[in-house]
Amino acid sequence: GQSLEQPSEVTAVEGAIVQINCTYQTSGFYGLSWYQQHDGGAPTFLSYNGLDGLEETGRFSSFLSRSDSYGYLLLQELQMKDSASYFCAVNYGQNFVFGPGTRLSVLP
Amino acid sequence: GAVVSQHPSWVICKSGTSVKIECRSLDFQATTMFWYRQFPKQSLMLMATSNEGSKATYEQGVEKDKFLINHASLTLSTLTVTSAHPEDSSFYICSALAGSYEQYFGPGTRLTVT
Numbered sequence: 001g002q003s004l005e006q007p008s009e010v011t012a013v014e015g016a017i018v019q020i021n022c023t024y025q026t027s028g029f030y031g032l033s034w035y036q037q038h039d040g041g042a043p044t045f046l047s048y049n050g051l052d053g054l055e056e057t058g059r060f061s062s063f064l065s066r067s068d069s070y071g072y073l074l075l076q077e078l079q080m081k082d083s084a085s086y087f088c089a090v091n092y093g094q095n096f097v098f099g100p101g102t103r104l105s106v107l108p
Numbered sequence: 109g110a111v112v113s114q115h116p117s118w119v120i121c122k123s124g125t126s127v128k129i130e131c132r133s134l135d136f137q138a139t140t141m142f143w144y145r146q147f148p149k150q151s152l153m154l155m156a157t158s159n160e161g162s163k164a165t166y167e168q169g170v171e172k173d174k175f176l177i178n179h180a181s182l183t184l185s186t187l188t189v190t191s192a193h194p195e196d197s198s199f200y201i202c203s204a205l206a207g208s209y210e211q212y213f214g215p216g217t218r219l220t221v222t
Contacts, residue, residue, distance in 0.1 A: 033209060033210075033211075035213075041215070041216075042112075042201060042216055043203075044213070048210065050209070096154065096211070098154075099151065100150070100151045101150070101151045103149075
């Protein structure tokens, strides 16, 4: 079956760097995506890894290693507004499976 | 980025009634839209995949006769919760697929069934 695991909560301070891991027990997927969701809001797309390696978008970077069955989202220069839930998701064509989400709290 | 709207943003209905939720892609055409259900502090649970002009594909355990999905145009998909019951109370979110992997989500609809 398809199974993704994420830490349930992560806490960090402003200005720090934090890594949110996503491990999975599935194969044959097209790619790994990351979404951010603030409380009461809609998820917003952050990044996508179709190939192994690092993708950088501003303060956010995402990494995928299919051989190690994991990926991560790296957030640099943390800001208070980064406090949110972060979901990884794999897709098989148009079929998407989301991870359980990681709640990030950024402290002053 | 692309914008997806959802209406209504919240609705309260009585048990046994039906509720329709609309999902619109405002500035792009979406062949594929998704409907999710989300419980507090939990992940997104895919209910069904909606493809324009064809029948929706429902996930296992989702009653297609209870959650009616219609994707009549490239910019509009609707979800109708028929004969709603209190256990159907939840946050329903739609998304539209842009390209092959990027989903744009609507703001969600909070349904409360009394």
